[in-house]
Amino acid sequence: MxxxxxxxxxxxxxxxxxxxxxxxxxxxxxxxxxxxxxxxxxxxxxxxxxxxxxxxxxxxxxxxxxxxxxxxxxxxxxxxxxxxxxxxxxxxxxxxxxxxxxxxxxxxxxxxxxxxxxxxxxxxxxxxxxxxxxxxxxxxxxxxxxxxxxxxxxxxxxxxxxxxxxxxxxxxxxxxxxxxxxxxxxxxxxxxxxxxxxxxxxxxxxxxxxxxxxxxxLEGAPEGVTPSRIADHLYEQIPTIDSVHHIHVWSITSGKVLATMHVKPKAGEDPKTVVRAVERELSETFAIEHATVAVDWSEEGDSCSLS
Structure with a gap:
């Protein structure tokens, strides 16, 4: 892909x-x-x-x-x-x-x-x-x-x-x-x-x-934006996600938050739709405007960045 x-x-x-x-x-x-x-x-x-x-x-x-x-x-x-x-x-x-x-x-x-x-x-x-x-x-x-x-x-x-x-x-x-x-x-x-x-x-x-x-x-997570909180929120809001892992979140400068993560869509779900939903939640809930979301392909164990 x-x-x-x-x-x-x-x-x-x-x-x-x-x-x-x-x-x-x-x-x-x-x-x-x-x-x-x-x-x-x-x-x-x-x-x-x-x-x-x-x-x-x-x-x-x-x-x-x-x-x-x-x-x-x-x-x-x-x-x-x-x-x-x-x-x-x-x-x-x-x-x-x-x-x-x-x-x-x-x-x-x-x-x-x-x-x-x-x-x-x-x-x-x-x-x-x-x-x-x-x-x-x-x-x-x-x-x-x-x-x-x-x-x-x-x-x-x-x-x-x-x-x-x-x-x-x-x-x-x-x-x-x-x-x-x-x-x-x-x-x-x-x-x-x-x-x-x-x-x-x-x-x-x-x-x-x-x-x-x-x-x-030190690339610390911004206040209130911890990886566990992000994962909990995504599981709650996006039922099409099977798993979320390798979450990293940090600030480049004051007020500019970045994040990277791997998501695995549930069987039969469109990866691009899942990624867009993840991006939307990150932006609206955590003010993360710049996120790189990689899709995990379970069969190959490979991942591909979609965002």
Missing amino acids: GHSHHHDHDHEHSHAPEVNSDNQRKVLLAFWLTFAFMLAEVVGGLWSGSLALLADAGHMLTDSAALALAYFAFRIGKRDADSKRTFGYMRFEVIAGFINAITLFVIVIWILHEAWQRFQSPAPVLAGPMLGVAVAGLLTNIVVFWILIRGDSEHVNIKGAALHVMGDLLGSIGAIVAAAVIYFTNWTPIDPILSVVVALLILRSAWKLLKKSAHIL
Whole structure:
């Protein structure tokens, strides 16, 4: 039996360029805002002697790198597939999300180390300049976060960038609280204490992002789309199937799920009709638009791909 492999790729990607272009613009604008304020925060942190500000500035430096990487990932991801990379460069975006998570872990370690040093030997902090810079930082981060969460906020790359900025938002709030406490009570240990609190909040976000991006890179099954669930559903919905096996399901990038499997139609059933029914169920129930379904021929023990 001949092979046929038909998918409505135009339909699949009809909105992709528009969404991708919008994401690209958002990330580029967020990068310039973050980078510009990071420079201001370094100056403010050194001037006031605040670890909370310097920690936030260090985090904003990684944010700038993360946003630049995210922008680069969108540019690379738009490239067409070629003979060497048959799925194109879409996975580059997931790699960017993974690197973002790693950089968050690194910055947390740095903040905790610096905070420990401050506990050992407290340093004077100028509360006035610290407060001014922290408030300006908070406003900048709110604007950047708002830009990023509009539209396609579930994209792993946008989510990675937004998590970085969320960490900065918390850092700015921490710096404001620390500045107010130092201003009214002159109790400087609040500065490293709040730095540690922010570091732990960042750590939680970093772990979630690391898990999600690593799962995609390891070809893990998307949430709620396990092979056993797919098999159970197909047996239930398509009575013309005798057996389903060798099911593999994975994501190329965020929101793009692929699957391969072998199906054996019941005696006398038309293989092509069975395969089309399987494709329809995969698309409608599990949002799997790109499936390769092979038919098992029981007599020969051979299989032939029909989709």
